[in-house]
Amino acid sequence: MIDGRDKFLALLAHCGYLLLGMGYILIPLGIYFLFDGKNEFVAGHAKQAFKAQAIIGIMALIASVLSFVLIGLVLWPFIAAIGLIWLVCSFIACYHAINGREYHYPLL
Numbered sequence: 123m124i125d126g127r128d129k130f131l132a133l134l135a136h137c138g139y140l141l142l143g144m145g146y147i148l149i150p151l152g153i154y155f156l157f158d159g160k161n162e163f164v165a166g167h168a169k170q171a172f173k174a175q176a177i178i179g180i181m182a183l184i185a186s187v188l189s190f191v192l193i194g195l196v197l198w199p200f201i202a203a204i205g206l207i208w209l210v211c212s213f214i215a216c217y218h219a220i221n222g223r224e225y226h227y228p229l230l
Contacts, residue, residue, distance in 0.1 A: 129219055135150040139212070
């Protein structure tokens with residue numbers, strides 16, 4: 123049975139990026155390690171959130187580094203589009219978490 127606490131933790135995993143800094147990676151990772159094997163609903167949402175947020179972070183880092191040699195400037199529209207898709211998908215994931223359903227980010 124999925125209770126309110128489970129839904130809140132799943133929601134927190136997806137919305138960790140709102141806390142800025144490294145919260146977007148550390149919050150879902152911490153939730154995953156705390157609930158792995160104990161609560162599959164919370165651990166599953168945290169795992170999906172961590173994977174999606176880590177991939178977006180790595181892509182932004184690569185584009186930032188490449189911007190110094192002007193190659194990355196071409197990548198910024200792509201990164202912006204992916205970031206917008208990620209933002210929409212994270213809101214959809216929050217909706218699914220609040221309703222007690224599993225969610226998998228597209229292409230993960």
